[in-house]
Amino acid sequence: MNIFLDNVNLHSSSGPNHFASKLAKYMTKLGDTFNQGGHYDAQLSFIQATSQKAPIYQRLDGIYFNSAQDFERMNESIKKTYDLAKGVVFQSEFNKELTFKYFGAHDNYKVIHNGADLEFINEIRPLRNAILEHFDDVWCCASSWRPHKRLRENIEYFLQNSGNNDCLIVAGELSEEFPVKHDRVFYVGNLDIQTLYSLYKKSKYFIHLAYLDHCPNVVVDAVACGCHVICSSAGGTQEIAIGGTIIEEDEWDFSPTRLYEPPKIDFSRKKENKFNTNIDMIYVAAQYHKFIGE
Numbered sequence: 001m002n003i004f005l006d007n008v009n010l011h012s013s014s015g016p017n018h019f020a021s022k023l024a025k026y027m028t029k030l031g032d033t034f035n036q037g038g039h040y041d042a043q044l045s046f047i048q049a050t051s052q053k054a055p056i057y058q059r060l061d062g063i064y065f066n067s068a069q070d071f072e073r074m075n076e077s078i079k080k081t082y083d084l085a086k087g088v089v090f091q092s093e094f095n096k097e098l099t100f101k102y103f104g105a106h107d108n109y110k111v112i113h114n115g116a117d118l119e120f121i122n123e124i125r126p127l128r129n130a131i132l133e134h135f136d137d138v139w140c141c142a143s144s145w146r147p148h149k150r151l152r153e154n155i156e157y158f159l160q161n162s163g164n165n166d167c168l169i170v171a172g173e174l175s176e177e178f179p180v181k182h183d184r185v186f187y188v189g190n191l192d193i194q195t196l197y198s199l200y201k202k203s204k205y206f207i208h209l210a211y212l213d214h215c216p217n218v219v220v221d222a223v224a225c226g227c228h229v230i231c232s233s234a235g236g237t238q239e240i241a242i243g244g245t246i247i248e249e250d251e252w253d254f255s256p257t258r259l260y261e262p263p264k265i266d267f268s269r270k271k272e273n274k275f276n277t278n279i280d281m282i283y284v285a286a287q288y289h290k291f292i293g294e
Contacts, residue, residue, distance in 0.1 A: 001293060002033045004053045006045040014144075015217045016046050016061050018193065022117045026285030042292045048081045057292050058085040062214040063099055067256035079103050087291060091215035092236030101254040110291045113240050113277050114215045115284030116224030124194060124225075127202040135167040135184075140203040140227070142171035142196060142218045143210065147260035150232075154207040155180045157230065157247075157267055168207075169199060200225035209247060211262035213237045220279050229273075232265065244273045 008020040024034050040054035047061045058081050064071035082088060082099070088109040090096040096111055132138055139158050143149045151170065158168040159182065167184045171191050178187060191199065196218075200206065206222035212235040219229055220240050229244035231237040238246050248269040278284075 001041040002036055002039065003292070004040040004043040005034050006043050007048060007050050008046050019114055019217055020046060022115065022281050023285055023288060026281045027289055030285060030289045032289060044292065045081055048077045049084065055086040056081065056084050057087045057089065058082060059089045060091065060095060060099060062095060063102055065102065065256050066259040068258050068260065071256060075102065082106065089288065089291065092239045094236030094239065095214045098254055110287065112284060112287045113279060114217050114220045115279050115281035116220050117281050118224055121197055121224050124197045124201060127198040132167065132202060136163055136165040138167055138169060138203045139205040139207060140169040140171065140199055141207045145172055145175050148211045148262050150209045150211060150262060152179055153209045153265055155185055157207055157209060160267060171196060171199065197221065197225055200227055203227050205230060208237055209265060210237065211235065212252065212259065215240055224279060238273055239275050240277050240279055241273050242276060242279070246271050246273050
């Protein structure tokens with residue numbers, strides 16, 4: 001198939017764009033081509049369409065439901081694409097249920113979780129750093145830090161559950177300077193993908209207590225690098241936190257909520273994760289190829 005990738009920047013390392021690069025790499029191995037001009041068999045629009053060159057398949061990265069925002073207006077373009085789409089790919093069961101609640105059920109859809117480029121990851125070596133060698137275990141977390149990502153809670157969980165000679169590496173752009181100052185917590189800012197994978201491979205634990213996240217690529221990649229993930233039950237993260245520890249939260253009824261004011265989280269409500277999702281990009285790309293090809 002010749003597919004038009006819409007609303008994507010393959011030169012960006014942000015979550016959706018980084019996933020698009022991985023998807024194009026592995027679907028190309030299945031014989032598909034992307035953005036080569038001429039006749040397009042299908043258009044894969046990430047979140048919302050910017051134009052239409054072929055039948056639209058929409059990959060939903062989540063929708064708006066923050067009651068502190070004009071979420072209905074913010075959803076308009078996404079909903080328009082949803083109604084036009086010949087098929088819709090949801091990143092998680094949570095993502096599907098949420099969208100059905102706000103947009104109504106779609107008659108042609110598939111849940112396809114995000115995937116990790118195991119071929120590339122297997123070539124990466126664990127991070128070598130003289131400072132980290134002084135610690136017993138390395139923990140890490142990574143995100144574009146907004147309030148619902150719960151950076152403070154991530155750090156608090158680490159401080160309560162880590163050994164006295166463990167450290168936490170915080171990657172990603174901060175919304176505030178050094179929210180918690182501690183001699184075992186290090187802020188390293190944005191890292192390129194290869195360095196991030198190298199950090200994951202050095203780390204024993206990856207913390208992602210974000211509230212109502214859909215299917216974070218950072219968690220998929222951390223799992224693929226061998227990290228034990230600690231995440232919240234609220235949202236879709238648990239669906240890809242294979243073998244991880246889940247911190248249970250109260251069920252959300254999908255009503256609009258003040259997303260940037262997440263509820264308090266009780267670290268003692270732990271359970272083992274029962275999900276066993278296939279996150280290999282070879283499998284994920286084959287699912288996209290089959291769904292669009294049909």
